[in-house]
Amino acid sequence: MFRNRSLAFKLILFFSGSSTLIFLLIVGSNYKFSKKIIRKNIEQNAQNLTLRTVNKIEAVLASIKKVPQNLAYFVEEGNFDKERMVGMLRVVAANNPEIYGIGIAFEPYAFDKKELYFAPYYYKKDGELKLDYFGAADYRYFYEDWYQIPRELNSPAWSEPYFDEIIMATYSVPFYENINGQRQLKGIICADISLEWLQKIVSSVKVLESGDAYLISKNGTIITHAVKELIMNESIFSVAQARGDTQLREIARKMIKGESGFVPFTSIVRNKKCWMYYAPLPSTGWTLALVLPEDEFLSDIRRHNLVVGVLGLGGILLLVFAVVLISRSITKPLRGMAKAAEAIGQGNLDIEMPAVKTGDEIGKLAQAFGYMKVSLKDYINKLTEATAAKERIESELKIAKEIQTSMLPRIFPPFPDRKEFDTFAMMEPAKEVGGDFYDFFLINEGKLCFLMGDVSGKGVPAALFMMITKILLKNAALQNLPVNEILYRVNNILALDNNTAMFATIFCATLDTATGDVELTNAGHNPPLICRKGGEPEFLSVDKGFVLGPMENTKFTIKKIRLGAGDMLFLYTDGVTEAMNPRKEFFSEARLKQTFSVLKEKDITEIIRTLKSRISDFAQGEPQSDDITMLILKYFG
Amino acid sequence: MWKPQAQFAGYYLAYEKGFYKKHGLDVTIMEGGADFPPAQLLKEGKADFGILWLSAGIQRYSQGLKVVNIAQIVQRSALMLVAKKSSGILKPQDMFGRKVNLWEGDLRIQPEAFFKKFNIQVKPLPQPYTVNLFLRGGVDVVSAMWYNEYHSIINSGINEDELSTFFFDQYGLNFPEDGIYVLRERFEKDPALCRDFVKASIEGWLYAFKHQDEALDIVLKYMRKSGIPANRVHQAWMLARMKDIIVKKDSLAGSIGILSREDYLRVAEELKDSGLVIDAPSYAEFYKPAN
Numbered sequence: 032m033f034r035n036r037s038l039a040f041k042l043i044l045f046f047s048g049s050s051t052l053i054f055l056l057i058v059g060s061n062y063k064f065s066k067k068i069i070r071k072n073i074e075q076n077a078q079n080l081t082l083r084t085v086n087k088i089e090a091v092l093a094s095i096k097k098v099p100q101n102l103a104y105f106v107e108e109g110n111f112d113k114e115r116m117v118g119m120l121r122v123v124a125a126n127n128p129e130i131y132g133i134g135i136a137f138e139p140y141a142f143d144k145k146e147l148y149f150a151p152y153y154y155k156k157d158g159e160l161k162l163d164y165f166g167a168a169d170y171r172y173f174y175e176d177w178y179q180i181p182r183e184l185n186s187p188a189w190s191e192p193y194f195d196e197i198i199m200a201t202y203s204v205p206f207y208e209n210i211n212g213q214r215q216l217k218g219i220i221c222a223d224i225s226l227e228w229l230q231k232i233v234s235s236v237k238v239l240e241s242g243d244a245y246l247i248s249k250n251g252t253i254i255t256h257a258v259k260e261l262i263m264n265e266s267i268f269s270v271a272q273a274r275g276d277t278q279l280r281e282i283a284r285k286m287i288k289g290e291s292g293f294v295p296f297t298s299i300v301r302n303k304k305c306w307m308y309y310a311p312l313p314s315t316g317w318t319l320a321l322v323l324p325e326d327e328f329l330s331d332i333r334r335h336n337l338v339v340g341v342l343g344l345g346g347i348l349l350l351v352f353a354v355v356l357i358s359r360s361i362t363k364p365l366r367g368m369a370k371a372a373e374a375i376g377q378g379n380l381d382i383e384m385p386a387v388k389t390g391d392e393i394g395k396l397a398q399a400f401g402y403m404k405v406s407l408k409d410y411i412n413k414l415t416e417a418t419a420a421k422e423r424i425e426s427e428l429k430i431a432k433e434i435q436t437s438m439l440p441r442i443f444p445p446f447p448d449r450k451e452f453d454t455f456a457m458m459e460p461a462k463e464v465g466g467d468f469y470d471f472f473l474i475n476e477g478k479l480c481f482l483m484g485d486v487s488g489k490g491v492p493a494a495l496f497m498m499i500t501k502i503l504l505k506n507a508a509l510q511n512l513p514v515n516e517i518l519y520r521v522n523n524i525l526a527l528d529n530n531t532a533m534f535a536t537i538f539c540a541t542l543d544t545a546t547g548d549v550e551l552t553n554a555g556h557n558p559p560l561i562c563r564k565g566g567e568p569e570f571l572s573v574d575k576g577f578v579l580g581p582m583e584n585t586k587f588t589i590k591k592i593r594l595g596a597g598d599m600l601f602l603y604t605d606g607v608t609e610a611m612n613p614r615k616e617f618f619s620e621a622r623l624k625q626t627f628s629v630l631k632e633k634d635i636t637e638i639i640r641t642l643k644s645r646i647s648d649f650a651q652g653e654p655q656s657d658d659i660t661m662l663i664l665k666y667f668g
Numbered sequence: 669m670w671k672p673q674a675q676f677a678g679y680y681l682a683y684e685k686g687f688y689k690k691h692g693l694d695v696t697i698m699e700g701g702a703d704f705p706p707a708q709l710l711k712e713g714k715a716d717f718g719i720l721w722l723s724a725g726i727q728r729y730s731q732g733l734k735v736v737n738i739a740q741i742v743q744r745s746a747l748m749l750v751a752k753k754s755s756g757i758l759k760p761q762d763m764f765g766r767k768v769n770l771w772e773g774d775l776r777i778q779p780e781a782f783f784k785k786f787n788i789q790v791k792p793l794p795q796p797y798t799v800n801l802f803l804r805g806g807v808d809v810v811s812a813m814w815y816n817e818y819h820s821i822i823n824s825g826i827n828e829d830e831l832s833t834f835f836f837d838q839y840g841l842n843f844p845e846d847g848i849y850v851l852r853e854r855f856e857k858d859p860a861l862c863r864d865f866v867k868a869s870i871e872g873w874l875y876a877f878k879h880q881d882e883a884l885d886i887v888l889k890y891m892r893k894s895g896i897p898a899n900r901v902h903q904a905w906m907l908a909r910m911k912d913i914i915v916k917k918d919s920l921a922g923s924i925g926i927l928s929r930e931d932y933l934r935v936a937e938e939l940k941d942s943g944l945v946i947d948a949p950s951y952a953e954f955y956k957p958a959n
Contacts, residue, residue, distance in 0.1 A: 174794040176801060183767070183793070183806030191800055194897070250803060250824035268823040269901040284825045 038365070039358035046354045047347055054343045058336060065332045070306070073328045074293040077238070077308035081291075081321045084236055084244065085310055088229060091129075092314050096202055098127050099222040100187070103206040106135060106220065113142075117151045117162065124153035124160055131155055131199060131225050136165060136172050137218035148172065154223070177201040177221050185216075189315040192254045194263045198226045200315075230255045233319065239327040242305075249316040251283050258300050270299055282307075286318040298322055364393050368400055380408040428491065432460060435494050438501065439468060443636065446473070451544050454481065455635045456662035459606075459643065459655070466493035466535070467604045467658035468501050472508070474541065480508040481664055482539040483556065483602040487578075496533045500525065500579065504539065514539050514552040515587040518579065522554070526583040534580035538602055547594040547666050552587045554579050557605055560627055564597030568627045570620065571600075596668030599635070601627060606657035610646045613653050618646055635663040671699060672890035674906035675815060675846070676719065677883045678741070678914075682872025684886050691864035699894060710735060710851055717865055721845045722927070722935050723774040723944075729954060730945040734852040736956045739866040740927035741873070742845040744913040746814040747778055749834040750821060755808045757832050760786040760839075766808040769795035777942055778836040778843055779811060785839065799824070815909035819902055843935050845913075847927065855956055862956075870924050877911045880904065927955045 036044075102123055111119065116135065124133050132154030142149035148166020155161070165172040172178055181188045181203040190201040204220045229246065233255045236244040245256040251266040267286065271279035274297075282294050289311040296307035306328075309320040326333075367385030374382040384404060387397035436458070443455055456469045466486025474480050482504060486497040503524055507517040517539060525535075538559060540551035551571075555578035562568040574588045594600070603623070610618040626645050630638045639661050646659060672680070679697060682688055688695040698715055706718035707728050720728070720735070728735050749768070751757035757766065760782070768790040770776050783790060793807055799817050802810035803824050812818040814835070822828060836842065848866060855862050876883035884903050891898040914924060929951050936948035948954075 171794070174796050176796045176798055179793065179796055179801050180804055180806055183801060184804060188804070191798065250800070263897050264899055266823055266899070268825055269899050272823070272901045280825075284827075287825045 038362050039355065042358045043351055043354050047351045050350055051347055054347065058339055058343065061339070062332065062336050065335075066329060069328060069332060073306065073323060074308065077293065077306070077321045077323060078291075078310075080236065080238060081244075081308050081310045081319055084232065084321075085312055085319055088232055088312055088319070089314055091228065091232075092312070095127075095129055095222070095224055096187070096314065098123060098130060099133065099202055099204045099220040102133070102135070103204040103220045106218075107206045107208065113149075113151075120151055120153050121160060121162070124155070129224060129228065130222050132223040134165060134221050135218060136178060136221060138216060139173065141217050150218075152221075177203045178219050181205045181219055182216060189249075189317075191248050191250055191252065192226060192263070198230065198254065198262065199223050200226055226254065236321065238321060238323055240324075241327065242321065242323040244319060244321045246312075247283075247286065247318050247320065249287055251287050254317065256299070261299065265299075282309075286311075286320070287316075289313070289316065289318075295325075296322060298324065361393060364397055368397060371400070371404075375404060375407065380404060380411065431491060431494055435468075435498065436460060438498065440471060445471065449544065451668060452479065452542065452664060452666050453635060454479075454662065454664045455639055457639055457643065457660070459659040461489075461606070461655045461658050465489055465658035466497045467606060467660040468497050469602070469660055469662045470501060470505060471662070471664075472505065474509060474511050477544050478511070479542045479544055479664075480539070481542070481602070481662065482508075482537060483604065483660060483662055484535050484537040485556065485604045485606075485658075485660075486535040487533055487580075492531065492533065496525075496535065496580075500535050500537070504537070508539070508541075513589060514541055514550050515589040518552055518554050518576075518587045519585070522579045522585050523583050525580045526585075529580050532581055534578040536578050540600070542594070542664065542666070547596075547598070547668060549592050549594055549600070550589055551592070552576065552589050554585075554587060557603060557608065559603070560599075560601040560624065561592070562599040562601065562627065562631050564595060568599075568601070568624055568631060570624070594666040596666065598666050599631070600664045602662040602664075604658060604660040606655075606659040607642075607646065607661060609657065610650055610659065611653055611656065612649055612651050618649050622649070635665050639663060671896055672887065672894055673816075673896070674884070674887050674903040674910060677876040677887050677907050677910065678873030679719070679869055680872070680886050680890060681876045681883055682868045685872065685875055687868040687871045687875070688865070691868045693861070693864055693868060695865075706849075707733060707735070710849065713851075716850065716854060717862075718849045719846050720849045721774055721843070722847055722932070723777060723843055723939060725847060725849050726936055726939055726948050726954065727774070727945055729949050730947055735849040736852045736855050737847045737927055737954055738850055738855065738862045738956055739869070739925035740844050740847040740931070740955075741869070741925055742847070742910075742913050743916050743931075745778065745835075745837045745841070745843045745845060746909065746913050747775065747836050747843070747845075748812050748814055748818065749779060749782070749809050749836075750802070750812045750818060751809045751832045751834075752826065753830055753832050757808060759832075760788060760834060762832075763790055763809055764788050765791065767791045767793055767806070768809040769793050769799075769802060769807045769811055771795045771811050774944075775811065777938060777944065778841045780942065781841055781938055782834070782836060782839055785841075815906040815913070819905040819909075823899075823902060841938070842931065843938070844927070844931050848925075852956075859956070866925060873910075873914060873924065876907065877915070880907055883907060926957065 105119065106116070120133060120135060124130060132152060134150055134152030136150035139147050148164070150165035150172055152163045152165055153160055154163065177190045180190065182205060185205065187202065187204040190203065192198055192200040202222045202224060206217055206220060207214045208217045209215070233244050233246050234257065243257050246254040247267050248254050251268045252263060253261045253265050253267065256262055267283040268280060271277070271283055279296070282296070285292065286309050291310035293306060293308045296305050297303065298305045304325045306323045306325055307320050309318050311318050364385050364387045371382050371384055384401045385397065387394045439458060444453055454471055456471070458467055458469065460467070466488065467484070469483045471479060471481035484497065484500060486493045486500065500521065503521040504517065507520050512520070518537060536556035537554040538551070538556040540549055542549050551573060553573050553576040555576055558570045558573050560568045561571045573590050576587050577585045608618055608620050608623055626642060627638070630641050633641070642661060643659065683695055683697055698709065706715065706720055707724065709715035710718045711733050722737070722740065725735055725737055751763070757763055770779055770792045772794065790809070795811055799810050799812065799820050801807050803821065803826070810817070812821065818833070821831065848869060850862055884900055884907065887903055888898045888900060916923065932951050932955060939945045940948060
């Protein structure tokens with residue numbers, strides 16, 4: 032996805048991305064580490080504060096506990112009658128302000144063998160002391176918790192706190208008597224103690240801004256809490272159940288077992304992430320918990336982190352700015368060069384190159400680029416010139432070719448008034464100027480000369496040589512010489528100054544139009560086909576002869592044949608037999624003979640045209656490498 | 669009735685949602701309690717309808733207070749014994765010689781029959797209003813209502829898997845509890861009224877089971893009004909258990925409130941065996957299905 036983005040973009044992305052990552056790693060680990068330290072400090076502080084509070088509460092509880100404990104001691108030791116016992120109880124109740132009510136409850140029939148219940152109880156109401164006696168059908172006090180628990184456990188015990196207009200708890204102390212040396216339970220001293228002071232102590236505990244403390248009983252019931260509705264209505268277990276928080280339940284189990292610890296905790300009312308330190312009140316089995324909102328004790332390092340974050344962000348922005356500057360200095364000339372290259376590509380070689388003065392890699396590239404532009408311009412100028420020259424030559428060659436072609440007789444039928452013979456010829460030049468030619472003309476009224484030649488090589492030299500040869504041949508033939516003599520003479524003229532060793536193959540013949548006698552001679556040319564009327568075409572056997580041009584005084588033999596009415600002679604150049612298809616196969620003599628045999632009954636014009644198209648078919652688009660030249664002479668007698 | 673709690677959610681709902689009114693009944697819910705036992709209120713004519721346990725209903729009848737059962741709401745006894753596994757009590761026989769908290773009166777019939785059945789002797793102790801004695805280890809076994817004290821134990825930090833439970837209904841001692849009672853003469857005078865009261869009450873129960881949150885809101889409202897510690901989680905547990913013991917498994921909702929002859933005879937026999945009644949009324953005499 033970044034492949035097509037600009038260099039500047041990639042640089043910015045890379046540098047700012049990696050530095051941001053490094054920055055975040057540092058800040059993150061720093062945060063984590065400092066959080067750990069702060070949490071440890073906070074734990075220490077919370078522990079100290081909790082233990083201090085626990086000690087404070089314990090001190091008060093210890094003094095309160097002394098009262099019923101001492102009373103139990105007195106009741107055990109002294110043998111009081113009812114009046115003195117009640118009097119003593121009154122004194123105790125009157126002199127201990129933190130005690131709301133105090134009673135001495137005896138086991139059934141233990142005080143008086145006739146009385147099921149005996150339990151005097153002094154309590155304060157409206158600032159006055161009142162006496163009551165526990166024990167009725169609907170209040171059998173020995174069924175009560177405050178009685179049964181110390182009785183069954185054989186030890187003093189705090190009741191679960193309860194709500195009776197104010198929050199209270201009962202401290203019960205069993206007392207005994209010795210019967211036959213055996214300590215036997217005689218009753219329970221119960222002291223109902225207001226826990227308002229406890230609430231005050233706990234609610235005075237303040238940590239951080241909103242951290243506070245609460246107290247739970249042995250059953251997990253909330254005894255004090257900043258939120259009044261929770262007191263006695265909710266327990267830490269019911270909170271855990273309502274939240275479906277099994278972890279909190281496990282913590283709560285540890286709390287009521289008298290353990291202490293520092294644990295993460297979600298505050299009960301505000302549902303805020305907090306930490307909690309809890310420790311037991313040893314004498315009651317209750318638990319004091321200190322709740323510290325995490326965001327508050329982490330607020331300092333959060334602020335610190337914010338500062339670090341802002342600084343870091345500023346740094347990264349600065350870095351981005353620097354990267355932008357550097358990448359601009361790199362990419363601006365590069366962009367200029369890219370633009371210039373594009374213009375050059377479109378042919379504008381006069382474009383101004385971007386100016387780069389630096390000596391770095393970019394500068395060197397710009398220099399090389401400038402040099403390239405100059406060289407390219409030079410080269411293109413030269414190329415333009417060369418192309419113009421070539422074009423001129425080509426057009427001249429084209430003219431030459433036209434001249435050459437126009438020199439061959441091209442009007443058919445050539446002798447419309449002569450009924451005893453007819454002739455048709457064509458030349459299909461190859462791409463370049465070639466050296467094939469044909470000719471036919473009347474030497475006199477009764478004698479027709481026809482010939483065909485092929486000059487070695489191609490191009491202008493061949494064309495020039497061909498023209499000379501053609502003119503010389505016609506010139507010599509018009510002197511009505513025997514055909515071998517014509518070639519003899521023309522050869523000597525050509526060989527005279529033939530430094531380039533050019534040569535031409537020539538087949539030359541004359542026809543006596545009255546008799547059909549043909550004299551023919553050959554100078555290295557392909558043997559013609561003869562097709563007698565009603566017969567098959569055959570290659571005419573004729574001396575091969577030597578080519579014209581290279582050697583003086585070459586002798587040529589003469590051969591005589593007679594044509595009957597309807598006989599044909601077919602002259603051609605090697606362009607016919609050596610026409611090639613894409614498989615590099617020749618059209619060949621055999622194929623020529625066979626094709627001719629098929630066409631022999633047709634009109635001579637059609638024979639040649641059809642042959643031409645057969646050769647083209649055979650070539651299958653393979654470019655023609657040599658001129659194709661054909662000539663038919665048909666004698667009608 | 670007893671103090672307001674989810675044990676009576678159906679009646680509060682029937683009242684609050686106007687089901688009683690719909691049937692043309694002008695109902696006032698009276699709080700019962702130790703000082704005002706429902707049977708007493710019926711007797712004195714202060715209440716027209718009372719919620720009594722089946723065992724209590726039979727006893728009152730045989731003692732001369734001619735009350736009839738017009739609907740047996742609770743089908744399954746929620747009474748149970750609970751022990752800590754750590755005390756080594758895993759099966760009934762393990763209770764031998766242990767201290768057991770037992771409620772007084774009717775609530776003692778099932779445990780005593782249970783101990784007799786397993787031939788166990790225990791040290792019974794009167795059970796206070798709370799389970800604190802048990803939690804502190806003062807007794808080994810405690811009586812509990814499944815919908816109330818059992819949850820208090822769990823909500824005091826003891827996990828269910830740490831407890832051994834003995835449901836009496838699983839030991840052939842199913843004493844269906846809360847039923848609706850009315851004086852016989854009152855019933856004979858206006859059976860249609862009784863029928864309407866039962867119908868509306870059952871409607872209240874079905875509504876409470878369907879709309880638990882609303883039901884809890886209403887119950888908690890009454891609890892706060894009476895100054896009773898109100899704990900939603902505890903009441904939610906109670907309501908869920910009430911559903912368990914009121915709606916019989918794989919039975920239709922329409923079958924709520926039926927007292928089966930089998931249940932009646934079992935309870936009556938057990939009462940006679942334990943000497944709590946001398947003579948029980950016949951099923952037909954005692955049970956006057958409102959429909």
